[in-house]
Amino acid sequence: xxxxxxxxxxxxxxxxxxxxxxxxxxxxxxxxxxxxxxxxxxxxxxxxxxxxxxxxxxxxxxxxxxxxxxxxxxxxxxxxxxxxxxxxxxxxxxxxxxxxxxxxxxxxxxxxxxxxxxxxxxxxxxxxxxxxxxxxxxxxxxxxxxxxxxxxxxxxxxxxxxxxxxxxxxxxxxxxxxxxxxxxxxxxxxxxxxxxxxxxxxxxxxxxxxxxxxxxxxxxxxxxxxxxxxxxxxxxxxxxxxxxxxx
Amino acid sequence: xxxxxxxxxxxxxxxxxxxxxxxxxxxxxxxxxxxxxxxxxxxxxxxxxxxxxxxxxxxxxxxxxxxxxxxxxxxxxxxxxxxxxxxxxxxxxxxxxxxxxxxxxxxxxxxxxxxxxxxxxxxxxxxxxx
Numbered sequence: 402x403x404x405x406x407x408x409x410x411x412x413x414x415x416x417x418x419x420x421x422x423x424x425x426x427x428x429x430x431x432x433x434x435x436x437x438x439x440x441x442x443x444x445x446x447x448x449x450x451x452x453x454x455x456x457x458x459x460x461x462x463x464x465x466x467x468x469x470x471x472x473x474x475x476x477x478x479x480x481x482x483x484x485x486x487x488x489x490x491x492x493x494x495x496x497x498x499x500x501x502x503x504x505x506x507x508x509x510x511x512x513x514x515x516x517x518x519x520x521x522x523x524x525x526x527x528x529x530x531x532x533x534x535x536x537x538x539x540x541x542x543x544x545x546x547x548x549x550x551x552x553x554x555x556x557x558x559x560x561x562x563x564x565x566x567x568x569x570x571x572x573x574x575x576x577x578x579x580x581x582x583x584x585x586x587x588x589x590x591x592x593x594x595x596x597x598x599x600x601x602x603x604x605x606x607x608x609x610x611x612x613x614x615x616x617x618x619x620x621x622x623x624x625x626x627x628x629x630x631x632x633x634x635x636x637x638x639x640x641x642x643x644x645x646x647x648x
Numbered sequence: 649x650x651x652x653x654x655x656x657x658x659x660x661x662x663x664x665x666x667x668x669x670x671x672x673x674x675x676x677x678x679x680x681x682x683x684x685x686x687x688x689x690x691x692x693x694x695x696x697x698x699x700x701x702x703x704x705x706x707x708x709x710x711x712x713x714x715x716x717x718x719x720x721x722x723x724x725x726x727x728x729x730x731x732x733x734x735x736x737x738x739x740x741x742x743x744x745x746x747x748x749x750x751x752x753x754x755x756x757x758x759x760x761x762x763x764x765x766x767x768x769x770x771x772x773x774x775x776x777x778x
Contacts, residue, residue, distance in 0.1 A: 402775050405683050410768045411671040491663045524700045525664045553747035554700055554765075586748045589757045 415529055418497035422504070422532030429509045430622025432615045433517065435533035437555060439548075440521030442539040443565040445473045446598035447607065448516065452480050454608040459513040459615055464503050466495040466520045473518060483507055494525035497532060514615045523548070527555040535614060541566040542575040549583035557587040561594065561610065568597035665701060668767065669709035673717060675769045680718050685774035688719035692771045696764040698731040698744070706767075722772075731764030 410416070426433050436444050448463060455461050462483040465473045474486035485506045487499050495517065507515075517533065519526040538559035540548055543566055549556040556562070562584060570577075584591060594610065596603045672693065680688055691710075695701050703726050710724045731744035735751035735758060742752035744764070751759050 402689060402773055404771055404773050405679055406771045407675065407679055407769045408771075409675045409679075410766055411668050411675070412766070414671065414674075492667060493664050496667075528700045550747075554698060557698075557749065585757075586750070589749065 412528065412530075415497045418501055419530040419532040422497060422500060423534075425504075425509070426515070426532060426534075427622065429512070430619045431509060431512055432514045432611075432618035433531075433533040433535075434514070434611065434614070435517045435519060435526075435531055435536045436539065437519045437523075437526050437536060437559075438521060438539035438541075439523045439544060442521070442541045442544060443598050444518050444521065444539050445476055447539060447563065447565065447596070447604075448477060448518065450596075450598045450601065450604040451608050451611060452477065452482060454605070455514065455611060455615075456481050458612065460511055462507050462512045462515045464500065464515065464517045466499070466518060468492070468520060483512070489520055493520060493522050494529050495519050495531060496529050500531050513619065514611065523552040523555050527558050534618060535560040537561045537563060539563045539565050540580075542570045542573050545574075546576045546580035547583070549580065549587055553587050556584060556591075559588060559591050561592045562588075563607065564593060564595045565598055566600075567595045568600035568602050665705040665709040666712065668701065668706060669713045672710065672769055673713045673719075676719055676772055677717065679769075679772060680774060683774055684776050685718065685772075686777040687775040688722045688772050689775060690723045690725065690773040691719060691769065693724065693726045693767065694729045694770050695726055695767045696729045696731065698747075698761060698765040699767050701767055703728060719772075727770070729764050732762050733759040734762045735759050 436447070438444050452461060462485070463477055465471070465477070465484060465486045466489060467473060467486070468489050468491065470488070471486045474484045477484050485503045487495065487503050489495065489499070500517065517531060536559050538555060538561070540562065542564065581593070584593065592610070594603065594606050596607055598604060672691065676688060676691055693706070695703055695706065706726060707724060714720050714722070732741050733744050733749065733751060734741050735754060735756055737756040737758050738751060738754040740751060740753035741762060744761070745752060749759050750757055
């Protein structure tokens with residue numbers, strides 16, 4: 402009998418595929434946003450609020466991930482965008498392989514920004530890198546202020562945190578100070594944007610954020626040089642495990 | 649088993665670990681083939697505390713994927729790995745406590761995870777026929 406040392410990461414294949422997707426998107430100058438939240442936090446409502454603004458200047462595509470059905474894709478079908486629905490069936494998250502298959506449906510020369518609406522789930526999606534530039538996490542005030550404490554991994558990986566349904570905060574027991582402290586313990590630099598997607602409160606800040614990221618990505622694609630300066634908001638500086646120590 | 653999880657919750661969570669167990673299977677089968685193994689006796693897995701994986705569910709999922717494989721009778725050993733933070737200010741590597749991103753040595757928040765957020769196959773014990 403003998404011992405074989407492997408140190409092989411279980412997500413190695415996913416990460417490799419995701420890195421390929423990332424490279425492909427970089428080559429096309431496409432900004433990729435991975436939108437994550439619990440079910441019902443308002444991911445699709447946020448898309449409904451920002452897409453009409455974004456499409457005034459940019460070409461947007463959306464990939465919808467749901468266990469079942471095309472309700473979300475249908476909700477977005479009136480906008481001037483390309484939408485592709487992925488059904489994961491019983492799987493709780495999107496993986497890079499699913500994304501790769503979905504991307505075949507788009508002409509990448511004709512897109513400035515891809516928004517991936519991940520499966521509504523605060524747990525598993527956080528482990529799966531999809532090649533995105535940014536993770537935008539949505540939390541709604543009706544979910545309670547203790548969610549960062551309960552779901553630390555996703556909160557730690559978010560690049561932007563959208564606090565949604567801010568217009569109904571007075572009807573809830575959501576404590577913003579506790580929430581913010583818990584978030585900062587996990588992710589001290591994350592940008593927090595308070596909005597109400599359906600009440601159209603501060604959604605222009607979200608639009609501005611995404612527009613800026615799209616611009617930035619385009620600029621980068623033009624002026625490449627991989628010499629990307631420090632302090633950029635995208636690029637997973639943190640725990641996506643891109644150092645692949647366990648391959 | 650696992651009376652504390654409702655069926656639905658368990659089915660949802662097990663699907664996640666099942667997909668990971670399939671990755672284990674792939675890695676082990678490839679390594680077994682490369683090393684001319686006739687049988688795998690033991691699989692050592694490590695699961696970081698800061699990953700979204702339940703060790704119980706992964707154990708269960710491994711039992712499912714074992715069937716008719718080269719590791720059908722292997723012992724599955726899963727080690728939980730602590731989350732280690734590296735501090736940019738004082739350079740220490742410390743164990744993360746309570747999921748808070750703070751250096752246990754100097755209290756700085758300028759830390760990043762260096763291990764404990766991944767899951768991997770550490771090693772296998774095999775037999776090479778003969």
